[in-house]
Amino acid sequence: MEDSRGVVTRRLFVSGMFAAIGSVPAVAAAASEGGGTTAAPGGRVLRASPGTVVLDGRALQTWAYDGLLPGPTIRATAGGTVRARLVNDLPEATTVHWHGIRIAHAMDGAPGFSQRATQPGDTFDYVFTVPDAGTYFYHSHVGMQSDRGLYGPLIVEDPDEPHSYDHEFTVMLDDWLDGVNGNADDALRKMNTTPHDVTLTSHVLGGTSGHVRYPYYLVNGRTADDPMTYTASPGNRVRFRVINAAADTAFRVSLGGHRMTVTHADGFPCEPVTVDTFVVGMGERYDFLVTLEAGAFPLMAMAEGKAGRAFAVVRTAPGARTPSPNGQVPELQRRTLSYQDLRSLRADRLPPPSRTVTVTLGWRQRVGGNEWTLNGRLANDPMRLRVDQGETIRIVMHNDTHMWHPMHLHGHTFQVLTSGGRGPRKDTVNVMPRKRLKIDVHADNPGEWMFHCHNLYHQEQGMMGVFGYGKAPRRRHDMHH
Ligand SMILES: [Cu+2]
Structure with a gap:
């Protein structure tokens, strides 16, 4: 079943504190917007809890938002405000990261960077404006949690949408x-x-x-x-x-x-x-x-x-x-x-960079497992890129490993350099093995931001750095989840 915009989610059996939903058949679909949730003051509730999803007839234990897989679609209009109260009914601490949004730092859902992870039984109110239209998503940013069901679409509509279409499918x-x-x-x-x-x-x-x-x-x-x-x-x-x-x-x-x-x-x-x-x-x-x-x-x-x-x-x-x-x-x-085919619209092009820094993506095999590094450093003593507000820097990512890495910067979109000139604006870019890729980042959103590989295994095996403004904060950030 789908709503008017073709967004489809599955209803899960949910155990524990949200047991009322357990009576709904697992394969029954639900309206994605507001279905099954109680609005927080001025916003919506996003409840993270254990549940059961049935895939090909197998009942599988998982964690999800609002008992839905994917989580409910959150819609907003560019320039508008999103209000969502995370309710943590999981047995572990968690956060919600709003992937790709140029968000106010405190709302980024990055544990150890923008907030302490929300403990079991606690809540966290996310309130933020969405400056840019587009297709985004939200997910847990704690450990391997997003490899469970803890993700959902975030769609920001353009009040001056230039394209016309009869349907929209996520x-x-x-x-x-x-x-x-x-x-x-x-x-x-x-x-x-x-x-x-x-x-x-x-x-x-x-x-x-x-x-x-x-x-x-x-x-x-x-x-x-x-x-x-x-x-x-x-x-x-x-x-x-x-x-x-x-x-x-x-x-x-x-x-x-x-x-x-x-x-x-x-x-x-x-x-x-x-x-x-x-x-x-x-x-x-x-x-x-x-x-x-x-x-x-x-x-x-x-x-x-x-x-x-x-x-x-x-x-x-x-x-x-x-x-x-x-x-x-x-x-x-x-x-x-290919990225070479993508050209950003003129209005989205960033000011030219004033300096260049290199980030080397590395790999070491250790007895205890792989280590994936940025400039030779791991997440517990991370690479720190320092920028001044208002400058544009060019980052040359040099992949010195045998594997590709989808590198993601929080809080910003960057411009990918292609041979034809100014390539697409993106927040996640694939850097191929043994290759270099250049991005320009305009520093217009102060804070200490995650800059990491979006391969979850690489992220958890060290490939997590810091993109921060001004002098490095004296107190070391606790990067452990
Ligand atoms: Cu990677």
Whole structure:
């Protein structure tokens, strides 16, 4: 079931303090906006709690927001205010990070940087303005928690939306292991006690694609064998908002029988470019427009280099045969979007940089597990980039490892340098193995911000630095979760 905007979530069985929801069938869907929640004064409640999700007939223990997978869609208008009260019914401390939003520092949900993590039984009120329209998401920023169900879409609408379309569909991608054979913490522990896994490879990612072959890959909380269906009419123009909430998986996305016109990268508009497929890394988002043919079409998201897939159906004809999740989608082999294709709109270009700093992405193998480093440092004694308010700095990221890294900066969007000049505005960018990539960052949002790899395993194995304003604070930040 879907709401008027095509956002689909699944209702979970929720145990513990939120037991009332347990009577709702696990496979029943719920309206995503406000459904099942009680409004906090002037806002909404976002309740993090344990629950059970049924995937392919298996009841799996997980943690989620409001008993929904993904969590409820939060919508706002650019320039408006989001109010959300986190209620922590989990057995661990948690936070909510509003990924990609140029947010006031205290609301960033970054434990040890912007707040103390919220303890079990406590609440935290997030109140912030959203300056930029676009496709964003929210997720826990404590440990491996976001590899459970603790994520959901955050859509900021443009009051002067330049594109017109008949429908808008959110496609939230995830790699799922929670409750199948342990959880993400178990996977991290296992990774730290077994040799480095180099069996998963991808040409487009330049080598090792990831660490873990996941049992499921999901579109909006549904597996490929029990897919969701987006319904529209032939000739409809549809905006897809694709969000990669996975921990360790890049997805290659195509819509069978169609080309896609990419209009936004990480929420920010770009000059529209038409392609057959694109690869979206963890933390990245792409919006694309498509005019639908008559029929039923596979929306395919291949787990890049992992021989698995997330899958949904786009249907415009009731009688058309449902495509198979194992069918061939030739578009996946055709023209692939590259960062070189993306050009930011003139209004979004940043002032030129006054200086350049280098950040080297590194890797060391240790007896206790892998260490992923920034300028040779780990999260507990992190790399610290210092900037002055108002300056623009160029960061050269030099990937000195055998693996790609989706690097994410909190509180800012940067501009990626491409050979054609000023590339897209983004907040998460994939740096390929043994390559360099340059970004310009305009320092216009004071605070001490996380700058880290959005591969959750790398983040937890040290790949976390600080992007901060002015002189370094004297008191060392507690980076331990
Ligand atoms: Cu990484």
